[in-house]
Amino acid sequence: MAFINYSSREIQLKIVYYGAALCGKTTNLVTLHKQITHAQKGELVSLATDADRTLFFDFLSLNTKTLPGFTTRFQLYTVPGQAIYNTTRQLVLKGVDGIVFVVDSHWEKMADNVESFANLQENLIENHLSLVQIPYVLQYNKRDIPNAAPINYLEFTFNNRANRALAFEGVASTGVGVLETLNAAARLLLAKYSKTPNANVTGMAQTNKSVAVPPPEEKPQVQAGNVA
Amino acid sequence: MLTAEDQMAIEQRLADFLAKSEAQWSALVDKGGNLFAQCGDTGTLDLSILSALAAGSFAATHELAKRLGESEFSALYHEGHGQHILMSALHHECLLVTIFGEKTNIGLVRFYAQQVTITLNELLQQAREKEAISGPLLLDGDFLNDQAAIT
Numbered sequence: 001m002a003f004i005n006y007s008s009r010e011i012q013l014k015i016v017y018y019g020a021a022l023c024g025k026t027t028n029l030v031t032l033h034k035q036i037t038h039a040q041k042g043e044l045v046s047l048a049t050d051a052d053r054t055l056f057f058d059f060l061s062l063n064t065k066t067l068p069g070f071t072t073r074f075q076l077y078t079v080p081g082q083a084i085y086n087t088t089r090q091l092v093l094k095g096v097d098g099i100v101f102v103v104d105s106h107w108e109k110m111a112d113n114v115e116s117f118a119n120l121q122e123n124l125i126e127n128h129l130s131l132v133q134i135p136y137v138l139q140y141n142k143r144d145i146p147n148a149a150p151i152n153y154l155e156f157t158f159n160n161r162a163n164r165a166l167a168f169e170g171v172a173s174t175g176v177g178v179l180e181t182l183n184a185a186a187r188l189l190l191a192k193y194s195k196t197p198n199a200n201v202t203g204m205a206q207t208n209k210s211v212a213v214p215p216p217e218e219k220p221q222v223q224a225g226n227v228a
Numbered sequence: 229m230l231t232a233e234d235q236m237a238i239e240q241r242l243a244d245f246l247a248k249s250e251a252q253w254s255a256l257v258d259k260g261g262n263l264f265a266q267c268g269d270t271g272t273l274d275l276s277i278l279s280a281l282a283a284g285s286f287a288a289t290h291e292l293a294k295r296l297g298e299s300e301f302s303a304l305y306h307e308g309h310g311q312h313i314l315m316s317a318l319h320h321e322c323l324l325v326t327i328f329g330e331k332t333n334i335g336l337v338r339f340y341a342q343q344v345t346i347t348l349n350e351l352l353q354q355a356r357e358k359e360a361i362s363g364p365l366l367l368d369g370d371f372l373n374d375q376a377a378i379t
């Protein structure tokens with residue numbers, strides 16, 4: 001839950017990167033740590049195994065002056081993607097303010113992605129939360145691979161809800177879509193502090209570099225079940 | 229939510245606790261890893277990281293307690309060669325994290341930690357009650373545009 005300190009004029013917000021094993025959650029944070037030059041950033045901490053698999057979480061703290069009169073401290077966490085670490089994922093979700101769900105675009109990872117999305121919803125319930133309350137964005141990662149699942153399939157599978165979430169194509173290893181994803185999540189969280197509603201929150205402002213996925217014109221004819 | 233008065237009151241209790249226990253640093257952290265208030269000296273340590281790791285460590289211990297049939301381990305102690313950490317559970321999903329060195333000992337730190345947790349719990353309760361009746365924080369300005377993006 002967001003923490004507001006009126007004494008130090010600071011707002012702390014927790015964003016958790018969630019997704020299946022090896023979908024690119026840690027890579028997102030590593031790339032952000034390299035890419036971010038203007039915001040004040042802390043050290044990237046990884047609690048990982050010897051084989052560089054996330055064991056507990058990765059953590060990166062960013063301080064920005066986005067909100068007038070306040071320092072905004074974004075605390076970015078990843079969860080371990082491997083199925084056996086479900087308790088750890090529940091722990092990392094404690095106090096979450098926003099979620100980035102990273103989808104691996106490999107066809108053969110679709111079942112893992114779907115399972116992870118369902119697992120996210122179960123673990124939010126464990127924390128007395130739900131995706132209705134917690135703002136989230138989707139990142140379709142690894143768009144550079146040859147056998148990437150089509151975007152309309154991913155949209156139908158993961159974003160087929162009454163309120164469509166913001167979705168971004170990304171290649172976390174090269175930085176494509178990484179900052180855009182974070183900024184979309186950040187805006188969703190900051191919007192509740194704005195006196196004036198802003199269209200950017202529901203429809204990300206398009207820039208030349210933007211890789212936001214536009215809303216589909218019509219639902220694709222896909223036979224596989226979705227998780228929405 | 230902490231007002232300036234809440235913050236000052238908590239920091240005052242932490243300062244008293246440090247003076248009595250001769251510990252080096254103490255902080256009020258929530259179980260989500262947010263640092264609420266702190267007092268003392270940790271040199272160049274990144275306090276965000278310290279808070280995140282402390283919360284993670286305590287969360288893992290809490291889970292262990294549950295699996296052993298305990299409702300919670302009320303305190304967690306890590307012993308090092310020169311520096312040690314004591315984490316004590318507070319109400320309202322908070323923790324008291326204390327770092328101390330060779331100037332003092334775990335018995336003394338724990339004794340005063342148990343005392344200060346009572347007053348900290350009262351302050352947290354008051355802050356929670358104030359939060360429940362206060363309006364949401366709403367700010368002027370267009371901080372959701374591209375110029376305000378994290379870069």
